[in-house]
Amino acid sequence: MQQTTSTDAPVLRLDRITKTFPGVKALDQVQLGLYPGQVTALIGENGAGKSTLVKILTGIYQPDGGAIYVGDEQVSFPTAQDAAAHGITAIHQETVLFDDLTVAENIFLGHAPKTKWGLIDTKTQTRRATEILRSIGADIDPQTRLRDLGIASKHLVAISRALSIDARVVIMDEPTAALSHKEIHELYDLVDQLKAQGKAILFISHKFDEIFKIADRYTVFRDGQFVADGKIADINEGELVQMMVGRSVDQVFPKRESLLGTEVLQVVGYDHPTEFEGINFKLHRGEILGFYGLVGAGRSEFMQSLFGITKPSKGVTKVDGKITVIRSPAAAVEAGIVYVPEDRGLQGAIRPMPIFQNVSLASLKKTSKNGFIRLAEEFAMAREYTQRLDLRAASLDTPVGNLSGGNQQKVVIAKWLATKPKVIILDEPTKGIDIGSKAAVHDFMAELASQGLAVIMVSSEIPEVLGMSDRVIVMREGRIAAEVSGDDMTPETLVRHAAGIAEA
Amino acid sequence: MSHVERIIPDRLQSPFQKRIKSWESLLLAVAIGIFIANSFASPYFLNAWNLSDATFNFTEKAMIAFAMALLIVAGEIDLSVASIIALSSTAMGAVAQFDVSTLTIVLTGLSVGVICGAFNAILVTVMGLPSIVVTIGTMSLFRGISYIVLGDQAFRGYPRDFAFFGQGYVFWVISFEFVLFVVLAVIYGVLLHKTNFGRAVYAIGNNATGALFSGIRVNRVKFILFVLTGLMSGVAAVCLTSRLGSTRPSIGLGMELEVVTMVVLGGVNILGGSGSIPGVVIAAFVMGMVTFGLGLLNVPGIVMSIFIGALLIGVIALPRLWAMWRK
Numbered sequence: 001m002q003q004t005t006s007t008d009a010p011v012l013r014l015d016r017i018t019k020t021f022p023g024v025k026a027l028d029q030v031q032l033g034l035y036p037g038q039v040t041a042l043i044g045e046n047g048a049g050k051s052t053l054v055k056i057l058t059g060i061y062q063p064d065g066g067a068i069y070v071g072d073e074q075v076s077f078p079t080a081q082d083a084a085a086h087g088i089t090a091i092h093q094e095t096v097l098f099d100d101l102t103v104a105e106n107i108f109l110g111h112a113p114k115t116k117w118g119l120i121d122t123k124t125q126t127r128r129a130t131e132i133l134r135s136i137g138a139d140i141d142p143q144t145r146l147r148d149l150g151i152a153s154k155h156l157v158a159i160s161r162a163l164s165i166d167a168r169v170v171i172m173d174e175p176t177a178a179l180s181h182k183e184i185h186e187l188y189d190l191v192d193q194l195k196a197q198g199k200a201i202l203f204i205s206h207k208f209d210e211i212f213k214i215a216d217r218y219t220v221f222r223d224g225q226f227v228a229d230g231k232i233a234d235i236n237e238g239e240l241v242q243m244m245v246g247r248s249v250d251q252v253f254p255k256r257e258s259l260l261g262t263e264v265l266q267v268v269g270y271d272h273p274t275e276f277e278g279i280n281f282k283l284h285r286g287e288i289l290g291f292y293g294l295v296g297a298g299r300s301e302f303m304q305s306l307f308g309i310t311k312p313s314k315g316v317t318k319v320d321g322k323i324t325v326i327r328s329p330a331a332a333v334e335a336g337i338v339y340v341p342e343d344r345g346l347q348g349a350i351r352p353m354p355i356f357q358n359v360s361l362a363s364l365k366k367t368s369k370n371g372f373i374r375l376a377e378e379f380a381m382a383r384e385y386t387q388r389l390d391l392r393a394a395s396l397d398t399p400v401g402n403l404s405g406g407n408q409q410k411v412v413i414a415k416w417l418a419t420k421p422k423v424i425i426l427d428e429p430t431k432g433i434d435i436g437s438k439a440a441v442h443d444f445m446a447e448l449a450s451q452g453l454a455v456i457m458v459s460s461e462i463p464e465v466l467g468m469s470d471r472v473i474v475m476r477e478g479r480i481a482a483e484v485s486g487d488d489m490t491p492e493t494l495v496r497h498a499a500g501i502a503e504a
Numbered sequence: 505m506s507h508v509e510r511i512i513p514d515r516l517q518s519p520f521q522k523r524i525k526s527w528e529s530l531l532l533a534v535a536i537g538i539f540i541a542n543s544f545a546s547p548y549f550l551n552a553w554n555l556s557d558a559t560f561n562f563t564e565k566a567m568i569a570f571a572m573a574l575l576i577v578a579g580e581i582d583l584s585v586a587s588i589i590a591l592s593s594t595a596m597g598a599v600a601q602f603d604v605s606t607l608t609i610v611l612t613g614l615s616v617g618v619i620c621g622a623f624n625a626i627l628v629t630v631m632g633l634p635s636i637v638v639t640i641g642t643m644s645l646f647r648g649i650s651y652i653v654l655g656d657q658a659f660r661g662y663p664r665d666f667a668f669f670g671q672g673y674v675f676w677v678i679s680f681e682f683v684l685f686v687v688l689a690v691i692y693g694v695l696l697h698k699t700n701f702g703r704a705v706y707a708i709g710n711n712a713t714g715a716l717f718s719g720i721r722v723n724r725v726k727f728i729l730f731v732l733t734g735l736m737s738g739v740a741a742v743c744l745t746s747r748l749g750s751t752r753p754s755i756g757l758g759m760e761l762e763v764v765t766m767v768v769l770g771g772v773n774i775l776g777g778s779g780s781i782p783g784v785v786i787a788a789f790v791m792g793m794v795t796f797g798l799g800l801l802n803v804p805g806i807v808m809s810i811f812i813g814a815l816l817i818g819v820i821a822l823p824r825l826w827a828m829w830r831k
Contacts, residue, residue, distance in 0.1 A: 159680045309717070333719035347717040352710045352777055356514070361707055366701040371699050379514045386512060395516045415718065 010069075011200045012057075012088070012169050013034045017066035019052055026052040029066065030226040032219050034169055039191060041202045041232070043244055045462060048376035049224040050204050054173055057202075058090045059083035070168075082261040084111075087168035091158050091175055097146055104129035104142035107161045112379045132160045136190050152183040159190060170194060174209060188214055207239050207500050219221050220371060238492075238502060243464055245491035253467030254446040260470070261285030263321070264454045265337070265423050265499040267306065270315030275301035276478040279315070283423065283454045288445060290469030291458040292494050298478035299458045300342060301426050307339040308332040318420065334360055336422035340412050340429060342404065342458075348412040351401030355393055356382035358411050360401050363418045385414035389441055395489045406437025413444070424448065430464060462491050474498050526784045527771035542793055546800040552579035554646045555678035560747065560790030562766070563681040564740040565759060566784070569766040571736040574783045575729045576767055577696070579776030580635040582624060582730060584627075585737045586759035587646035592616040592741035597659025597751035606666045614738040614744070620646055621734015628730065629723040629743040635730075643760070650753035659751040670747025670782040681743050685788075688736075693781035703723065711777030758809075766791055766817040774820055 010033035019027040020265050027049045034040050044050050055061040057068075059077035067074050070086050077083040097106050104126050105112075113124040129142035138156040146154060155175070162170055174192075176184045191214050194201060205211055211218070212232060220243045227243050263284050270279035276298040283289055291299045305312045308326040317335075324335045332338070341347035349358055355421040359382040360367045367377040382396050389410040393403055401410050409429065416424055426445070429436040445468060450453050459465045465472055471485040474497040482497040495501075523529065542549045549555075570584050575582055585724055596613040620642070627638040672680040686780045695831025696702040704725050707715040770787035791812075798808055 129677050307717075328721065329717055330717075330719045339717065341717055346711070346713050348714065348715045350707050350711045350718070353706065357703065357706075361703070361715075361720070363704060368700050371701065373698055373700060373703060383512070383514070391512065393512050395513045397515045419719075 009036075009071075011071065012286070013054075013069040014057075015067045015385065016064045016067065017053070017068070018058060019049075019056060019061060019063050020137075026224050027056075027063070028224045030221060031229075032152045032202075032226075033210040033229070034202055035217070036168070036200050037195050037198045037217040039195060039201045039203050039218060040217040041085075041211045041242060042202055042219050042221065043211065044221035045244060045460065048221040050221060053221075053342065054090060054171055054202075054204070056090055057083065057169075057171060058207050063101055065478070068487050080501035084165050087166060088171070089165055089167040089169070090163050091155075091160040092173050097154060097158060097161075099147040102143050102145055103133075103140055103149070103157050103160075106146055107132065107142070107291040109161075109329055111165065126322070129160070129166070132163055134472075136160060136193060139146075143159075152186065155183070156188070158386075163194075169200045169201060169202065171204075173204045174206070175203075176205065176207065180272035185209070185224060188329045195250065206499055208240065208501055210501065212237070219295060220244055229445050231299070241492055241495050241501075245495055254443050254462075258288075258449055258470045259286045261287075261452055266290065266318040266321075268316040270302065270305065270312050272298075272301065272305060272310070272312050272478075274307075274478075275310075276475075278479055280480070281473060281483070283456065285422075285452045285454055286449050287456060287471065288449050288455045288469050290464070290465040291456065291475060292460070292465045292472055293481075295460065295497050298500070299475050300427055301340060302428055302480075303456070303458060304341075306332070307425065309336060332418055332423075336420075337425070338362070338416040338419060338421040338423070339425045340409070340416060342427040342431060344408050344412060349400045351408070352399050354397040355391075355411055356396040357402055359385055359405045361419055362415050366418070381418055384415075385418050386410070388417070389414050389444060404437070406440070409437065409441065413441070417448075419462070421453070424452045425458070428460065429457065430459075430461070462494055466491065492502055507572065511711060514568070518528060528780060531783060531786045531790065535786055535793070538793050538797065542797040542800070544795060547702035548800055549797065549812055552554060552677045555684070556679060558792055558796035559679065559682045559685070561795050563679075563685040563790040565741050565763050565766060565791075566685055566788035567688055567740050567743070568736045568759075568763045568786065569770070570688055570734065570781060570783050571675075571729070571733040572763050573770065573781060574702075574705055574774050575697055575733050575773050576707045576764075576774060577776060577779050578726060578728065578729055579707045579712060580628065580634065580726060580765070581639065581770070582621075582733045583639040583760045583764075584620065584642040584646055585740075585763055586731060586756040588620040588652075588734055589641045589744060589756035589759065590618055590645040590650040590753055591620060592738045593745040593755050594653050594659065594753065596745055596761075598653065600659065600662050600666075606663050609662070609666060610669075613742045614735060617736070617738020617741065618731055619734070620737070622727075623733040624734065625727040625730035629727050645725040647753065647757075650755075654751070654753045657767045660749065661729045662746070662749060664796050666746055667749065669745065670743045670745070681747075682742070684739075688739075689781060689785050690751065691783075696781050701728075706777065709773075709778070751787040761816070762791070762812055765812055765819070767815060769819050806830070 001165055011032040014030065014032040016029040016031065018029055030049065030053065032053070041048050054062060056063050059080040059082050062078065068076065075086055100107070101109065103486060108125050113121040113128065127140050133140050133142065136156060136159060136162065140149065140153055140156065146157065150266055175187060191201060217231055218231065218235065218240065220227040220240065222244060222432045227246065260461050261284055263282050265283040267279055267281055271277050279302055280302045291304050293299050302309065304310050304468055306317065308328045308331055314459055319335050326332045326335060350361065356378055360378045362379065367381055368376055376457065379396060386396070391410045392407055400408055403411065431443050443456065445455055457468060468488055470492065471483065473480055474484065474494055476498055484493055508663060565672055572582060572585065592613045595616045598613045600609050618801070624639055624642055627633050628635045674680055674683050677744065696705060704715065704720045707718065707720055708722050708725060713724055743818045744756060766787045767784055768774055769790065770784035772783065
């Protein structure tokens, strides 16, 4: 293969790529160019379409429109093997490797060298694995089982695996998310080596310091659309943040008077060995408190701990000023704290069960007498709350799984409202649901707050956080990075605190 | 947003319409078919005492099957039930050697059932082990203890009135076991279909994580289900021991297979989440009549066990084959 280091001809080029999912345009005519021997940083908020793009490049998704060029040739990747055959390889956030196989077997799984009998040629496999590992400066014996390696070494194995297919394009999707400081620097060295070998690298990261350290070019996406690209040398952090956040014009949030009531919840000193540390805050009746942060900042983990799913190592919860011990979701519901999870299908709804049974599930005590079900009461409860949420369904005994994502979310919210909670925690309440349902959920949140309910909203969408919240807590790496309210609530401040950028 | 009041109907089909199309209705038709076939196949079938005898083919198994149905609906299983019978029966035989009252013997049998069930429950809910592995282990463990205690011996010498549970009649041809079967069917039917507990069982079987996140005490419900299954194995042990009048360590060997078959034939999804007690009741009659009918035709026991095995696989495979054929 001819490898050049010329900077003007992209080795891989995407032209007007579009990808639509039911109700969402994930990518809208985006473009991207990757150049040999250069690192291109792909920058955008959560939900900007980065992951979708990676999946298109690796043959997992098929674009609905647009073209992919490798060199001058237009190509398509119907399967992951086709993408690999064109020399495109990806190293994911969570590397997919096999603990019980050896390093060499992991590197060559699926494309191992064969003997003339069609069996795996272990000798050649080991030799080539050694070569690849040495080429990236990894001192790992290819015969060790992966289980016996540390996380950083596993990462090197994942990278070796990516290189074993003679890659021209290497995609790194938040490769440093799970690495320590020292390991990150080793990764930077590796990226330099790959550059020197003439490979084109797509580097996805939320950390601005590392983007400026290793990237040569940038491309910015916002809400599935291409915003800008260029050379890193021609731009500064502030400009990048500005492009990334932009101004969202097409979303209107319900206007409301914020009428803060008495304090309903106080969280003091919540710690967890690995997920979060030192969480303190207060919450008032009628308040919407936003929790913003990058994926992996520990927001969901903390909320689930507050809801009694995971145990904190330390921490006190006070509900209405009284210390309340919450060791199970059942105890949380009794204390008036409810949680609408991000993962609706698994944690939110019982999908094979009918709507009315889902709505009453958390308040069976109210619809029953001495533990015996009263169907009429159940239907009455389901009718009341599904009407309040403007649910669309054929009948109340339809399984929840038959509904659209937005309507499933309404059923989950209805279930919690029926318990008459004091605090409702909504984790990414509008993720993956259509615009119409989104607006309904927003309207409803505003209505709940105006009725005196305290709302905690975890969201990674900046317009939503800013549009809905009275106050925003920004989390970074398991800690509260900042608490902002009033005029300080701007997209720039949120992104700065979430990414750990000190000052403009 | 629309401000039109949208009224969602409670149901599109009446509960009766749903019932007509259910597995239980199909099974009932099968049961009637077998009944008619049996009465043609053997002149001895349509006789009140013979029919009464036939019920002993399923009453003890069905008692366990009711609790097992709840357990399987909740997504768990207990394969140690037949071994619990052995251990429970051995314990009853052991205390019976000391001339204790019948009540003491019965309470011993039930307590051993509860303790065995609780042991399974602790391993599954507290330790978080998969129930199929745990109960395969306790299946060997419980019966193994019986073998150690008894070797090739047998316990006999149960008091005279102890025989009532397995051999007594309440009224004419209606046996005590049959009455107990009907009473337990009603209790478990109400428990699964009419109580909050039963609703929690369905929720857990359909999505245990979702149930936990909805504030259901998942482990507590599972614990109770294992203990209930143990208790019902104890009840079955009392009836079976009383009927046989002696205890050997091989008592009830292989019965777990027939119990699970009965539950699955009754329409309970082996993966959890759906099924009904009426279905299990009909399945009990079907299995009882089939084995009894084959017995009247002098079909040997080994062929019957082949039949039970084929029935179990057929019932699990049938819905999937049906779905494949429709595609």
